[in-house]
Structure formats: structure tokens, C-alpha cells
Amino acid sequence: xxxxxxxxPETGAFFSRDRLWHPPGLTPGYKTSVLRSPQKALLSLDxxxxxxxxxxxxxxxxxxxxxxxxxxxxxxxxxxxxxRIIVHGRVLDERARPVARALLEFWQANAGGRYRHKxxxxxxxxxxxxGGCGRTITDADGHYAFRTVKPGPYPWPNxxxxxxxxxxxxxxxxxxxxxxxxxxxxxxxxxxxWKCPIVQTIPDRAAIEQxxxxxxWGNTIPMDARAYKFDIVLRGRRSTLFENRMEGN
Amino acid sequence: MVQPLGYLKExxxxxxxxxxxIGLTPNFCGITGVYESDLGATMVNDRTLGRRITIxxxxxxxxxxxxxxxxxxIWQADAAGLYNSPSExxxxxxxxxxxxxxxxxxxxxxxxxxxxxxxxxxPFRDGRLMAPHISLWIVARGINLGLNTRLYFGDEAAANAxxxxxxxxxxxxxxxxxxAAADGDGYRFDIHLQGEKETVFFDI
Numbered sequence: 001x002x003x004x005x006x007x008x009p010e011t012g013a014f015f016s017r018d019r020l021w022h023p024p025g026l027t028p029g030y031k032t033s034v035l036r037s038p039q040k041a042l043l044s045l046d047x048x049x050x051x052x053x054x055x056x057x058x059x060x061x062x063x064x065x066x067x068x069x070x071x072x073x074x075x076x077x078x079x080x081x082x083x084r085i086i087v088h089g090r091v092l093d094e095r096a097r098p099v100a101r102a103l104l105e106f107w108q109a110n111a112g113g114r115y116r117h118k119x120x121x122x123x124x125x126x127x128x129x130x131g132g133c134g135r136t137i138t139d140a141d142g143h144y145a146f147r148t149v150k151p152g153p154y155p156w157p158n159x160x161x162x163x164x165x166x167x168x169x170x171x172x173x174x175x176x177x178x179x180x181x182x183x184x185x186x187x188x189x190x191x192x193x194w195k196c197p198i199v200q201t202i203p204d205r206a207a208i209e210q211x212x213x214x215x216x217w218g219n220t221i222p223m224d225a226r227a228y229k230f231d232i233v234l235r236g237r238r239s240t241l242f243e244n245r246m247e248g249n
Numbered sequence: 250m251v252q253p254l255g256y257l258k259e260x261x262x263x264x265x266x267x268x269x270x271i272g273l274t275p276n277f278c279g280i281t282g283v284y285e286s287d288l289g290a291t292m293v294n295d296r297t298l299g300r301r302i303t304i305x306x307x308x309x310x311x312x313x314x315x316x317x318x319x320x321x322x323i324w325q326a327d328a329a330g331l332y333n334s335p336s337e338x339x340x341x342x343x344x345x346x347x348x349x350x351x352x353x354x355x356x357x358x359x360x361x362x363x364x365x366x367x368x369x370x371x372p373f374r375d376g377r378l379m380a381p382h383i384s385l386w387i388v389a390r391g392i393n394l395g396l397n398t399r400l401y402f403g404d405e406a407a408a409n410a411x412x413x414x415x416x417x418x419x420x421x422x423x424x425x426x427x428x429a430a431a432d433g434d435g436y437r438f439d440i441h442l443q444g445e446k447e448t449v450f451f452d453i
Contacts, residue, residue, distance in 0.1 A: 011336045015259075017452065022262045023393035030264070032391030035311040036442050040423075042452040045414060049371050050384050050399075051453045053334035054324065055349035063284065072283050094256050105288075107272025115268045116280055118356075119318070131283050133275045169265070169272055175336055177324045178453045180386050180395060184263040198264060201393050207261040233257045 012238035013047030014178045015094050023201035030197045031158055051178040052237075057103040059137050066135050067146035069108070073131030080130035082111025082149025084225040087185070087213065090142040091172065094236030098142025102234070103173040105135040106146065113152030113166075122154050147225065150187070158197055165192035165199070174234040185230045186212045262395065265388035269320050274353050289322065289351030292365045296345040299328025299366035303435035304400065307359045308387060311443035315359025319389035321440075322351045323363055323400075325382075330369030367402070373413045380408035380415070387440060397451045400438050403430045423449050 025037030045051070065072035070080045087106075091099040109115045109132065112124035116132050130149065138144045151166050167184045174180075186193050193199055193212065202208050210233075219227035270278035274287040293301065304323075307315040325348050326332050333342040333349075342348065352361045370378040383400040401409050409415055409428065418424050426448045429436035440448050 011338055015256075018259065019394075019452070021258060025393055027393060030391070030393070033264075033393060034391075035314075036316070036389065036391035037393070038396065038447055038450050039443050040447050040449075042450050043418060044452045045417075046374065047453060048374055048379065048414075049332065049337070049339075050324070050326070050379070050382070053332040053336045055333065055347060056335055057288075061288070066284070073280070092257060094259055096255065096257050105272050107268060115271060117268045117271055117278060119267060131271075131275065131280045133272050133280060133283055135284075169263075169269070171265075171269075171273060175334075177384055177386065178397075180322070181260065181262060182265045182269075182388055182395060183260050198266075201263075202261045204261075207258065210258065210260060211263070233260045235259050236256065 010175070010237050011052060013052050014176060014235040014237055017235060021204055021207050023203070027197075027201040030201050033201070047176070047178055052176045054173065054175055054177040054179065056101055056175065057137060057173065062135065062137060069130070069132065069134045069146065069148035072134060074129035078129050080110065080149050081127050082130075082152075084147070085150050086145060086147050086219065086221070086225050086227040087168065087230055088143070088145035088216075088219065088227060089213075089230040089232065091138050091144065091174070091232045091234060092142055093174070093234050097236075098138070098140070099174050099234055100138055100140045100142060101175075102138040102142070102144075103135065104138070104144055104232075105133070105171040106168050107133045108148065108151040108168045109154055111149045111152050113154030124152065124154065153192055162197055163192060163195070165190045165196050170232065172232055172234060176237075179234045181232075181234060183211060183232070187228065188212055188214050262393060264390060264393050265320060265395075267318050267390040269318070269388060269390075270353050273320055273351060277353050287351070289347075289349055292347050292350045292363065294345050297366060298343050298346070299369075301434070302365060302367050304363045304365065304383070304429065304438055305360055305435060306429075306438040306440065307361070308354055308389070308440045309442065313444070316354055316389050317356050317359050319354040319361075319387060320351065321354070321361050322349065322386045323365070324349050324384045324386075325365065326368040326371050328366055328369050330371045332371070370408065375413070377411075377413055378408075380405050380412035382412075382414075385440070396442075397453050398440065398448050399427055399451070400436070401428050402436060403428050418449060423447075
């Protein structure tokens with residue numbers, strides 16, 4: 001895609017990550033983390049060109065139905081079963097600037113809480129018209145939108161009786177490899193959010209609330225689909241005005 | 250009281266979970282017909298400049314068991330040391346090399362594999378050259394925030410010895426955890442999440 005603005009690309013290093021805001025690696029309530037979390041201190045590295053650059057994806061990679069999970073796996077003339085919703089919002093950075101051309105990829109269970117995956121064993125049925133993946137790229141103002149069905153909650157093997165609240169997984173690319181992020185979106189009003197061991201890996205209640213999408217009545221389409229608004233924030237970039245001259249800059 | 254900075258907080262990370270492949274490598278996990286191919290599956294073409302290499306390895310947990318549900322992304326410079334990114338201001342990278350790849354670990358063996366090229370050297374913040382390296386990002390069920398590390402090359406002893414990032418590793422016994430052993434036309438790089446051989450991970 002051609003960027004029509006004459007703004008110079010930003011090349012500052014990123015704000016350091018607030019690791020007290022993110023979940024720590026070791027969270028025994030989420031059992032799988034116990035053997036998969038590093039135990040030694042991370043090595044701090046302020047961004048070099050290897051971290052502040054990153055791949056950027058053009059709109060040309062997108063197919064017409066990539067952001068329509070109701071139809072992108074369905075047989076012609078059919079559609080996925082479930083509550084029809086639109087999820088939309090903006091990708092911003094910590095300086096509240098829109099992140100244009102951010103690639104978002106999302107995946108989810110079907111309306112019954114079942115994933116289309118060979119390792120999935122929940123007894124809820126597959127929907128032959130639902131694959132569960134989609135993607136889109138933000139516009140110049142950082143906006144994105146996609147259409148899907150609301151995923152169902154499902155049980156998972158952790159505690160004897162643990163259930164995941166309804167959620168959609170998001171993978172986000174900003175403009176630098178250091179901004180790479182995977183997170184999950186939850187739904188306003190779901191009482192199961194506060195019972196979930198994976199949600200509880202996040203220490204700060206405000207950080208959890210930032211992952212809960214609000215029902216957006218204004219953008220709900222009458223007789224068609226309710227809307228949920230979910231903004232995503234990526235790490236901010238330091239202004240290069242204050243940087244010592246870097247090689248090649 | 251002071252003026253508020255007005256900054257936002259980064260969205261908190263959540264684990265990629267056991268079904269990350271549905272979203273990021275759907276063809277790999279049998280969801281076909283949605284995307285033509287999985288993003289990042291191909292990094293090179295016939296015209297890509299540089300020495301072709303393969304990188305293989307596993308991601309191992311604290312018991313030494315390979316993860317069969319991990320996903321790795323790599324990001325690297327081209328053969329001339331330029332990144333294929335709008336934020337690269339030093340020149341134009343090889344248009345036939347994306348610099349970015351994505352691979353799942355195999356569901357049976359836990360092996361991952363990338364077909365790429367050996368990267369050129371790129372400068373550290375102060376202008377000194379870093380040794381050739383590849384940045385890695387690892388996510389999986391049980392990993393709450395994606396892990397960042399680097400792969401350096403075992404046949405670059407001189408460059409590795411002067412690399413300003415490797416030089417910052419206080420416990421020198423851990424340096425080899427970032428060095429991929431040459432193995433024919435390829436390199437072998439196992440990632441240890443825990444234990445005596447725990448890979449050096451970065452806070453970048």
C-alpha cells in the first residue's frame with residue numbers, strides 16, 4: 001500500500017515495557033506457566049535497529065472475507081451459527097497516536113465454545129461453517145473492524161472446574177518488532193472474567209478492565225449485529241528529537 | 250499537583266494459548282481455504298541475495314520436554330545488513346527478502362524450521378557493528394508475555410567476540426545459549442525456557 005502522507009516514518013526506540021502491568025512469567029494459578037517461565041533475570045536492551053524496525057504488511061495481502069468470520073469458512077450461501085457481532089476499535093500507541101497499517105490477526109472458539117483444532121476435546125460440536133480465524137489491517141487513523149459470532153465460554157484442564165470466559169485472541173504488529181503483542185479481548189458484563197486463572201495472571205485490575213470490550217450501542221446495526229468496541233494500545237515511541245544521533249539517522 | 254502526561258498504558262499481554270495456530274498458521278493446522286498461505290511461511294525466493302541457510306531447533310520446558318504447541322517469529326536483516334522496514338533509514342533492503350518469518354513447532358517432534366539467509370551486520374546504537382544475528386519472539390500456551398531472544402552464529406567467533414550485546418551478559422557461561430551451532434548448510438538453535446541451560450531472554 002502507498003502511504004500518501006509525507007510524514008517521516010518514526011524511528012525512535014520504544015518506551016520501556018511496564019513489566020509490573022503485564023502478567024509475570026510465573027503464575028502458578030495458570031499451571032502450564034510453571035515449567036514454561038524463565039527463572040533468570042531478563043537482559044535489558046534499549047532498542048537497536050533490530051528492535052525498532054519491523055515488518056509492515058500491505059492491504060494487498062487481505063482477501064475480501066478475511067475480516068468476516070461469519071462467512072470466510074462458510075459454504076456459499078451459508079453462515080456461521082451464533083450471535084452476530086461486529087468488533088471494531090483503534091490501535092493506538094502509548095502516546096495516544098493512531099497506529100496505521102497495523103496487522104491484526106484474531107482467532108476464537110465458535111458460538112458453542114469449541115475450537116477447530118485437532119487437540120481440542122470439548123464435547124460441544126464444531127460448526128461446519130465456522131473456521132475461527134480472521135485478519136485485517138488498520139487504516140490511516142488506526143481503525144479496524146471485523147464481523148464474527150460471539151464465542152462461547154468453555155471448560156479447560158487447569159483446575160478441576162476452570163472455564164474460560166468468552167474471548168477473542170488478538171495478535172498485533174505495530175511498526176517495530178519490539179511492539180509485537182498477543183492479548184485477549186473479553187466482553188462487557190461477563191461474570192466469568194473474574195473467575196479465570198488466565199485473566200488473573202494480570203496483577204492490576206485496571207489492566208484487566210482495559211481488555212474488556214464495551215457494548216457499543218451507537219454502532220450496533222439494527223436487525224443485524226451488535227457492536228463491541230475494543231481499542232488496543234501498543235508501546236509508544238520516544239521522540240527522536242531528544243535522541244543522540246544514531247548511526248545512519 | 251502536576252499536569253497529567255496523558256499517556257496510555259500498553260494493553261496487557263495474555264497467553265497465545267493452545268490454539269494459536271488457528272489464528273497465525275491456519276493452513277498448518279488444517280484450516281484451509283481462508284488464506285492462500287500462512288503468513289511468514291516463505292522468506293526467500295529465487296532472487297534473494299545472500300547465503301541460504303536453514304535454522305532448526307526446539308523449544309524446551311523446565312523438564313527438557315519439547316513444546317509441541319509453540320510459535321516462533323524471526324526478524325532479521327538482509328545479506329547487506331538492512332532491514333526490510335519503513336523504519337530502516339540507512340538504505341533500501343533487498344526487495345526479494347522479507348526479513349520476517351513465522352513457524353510453528355511440529356505437533357509430533359517439537360521441531361521448528363526456517364529457510365532464510367545469513368544476515369549481514371547491523372550497527373548497535375553507538376555505531377559499532379553487532380555480530381550477525383536474528384531476533385526471535387516465542388509464544389505458546391503457558392507463556393504469558395512473548396519471549397524475546399537473539400540467535401548468533403557459531404561460525405562468527407570474531408564478530409561474536411566484539412558484539413556489544415553479547416558483551417553485556419554478565420554470566421559468561423550463559424553466552425553459548427544464544428549461539429547456534431553450524432550443522433551442514435544450517436544451524437541448530439534450541440531454546441531452553443528454564444533450567445541450567447536457560448536461554449538468555451531480553452527485555453527489549
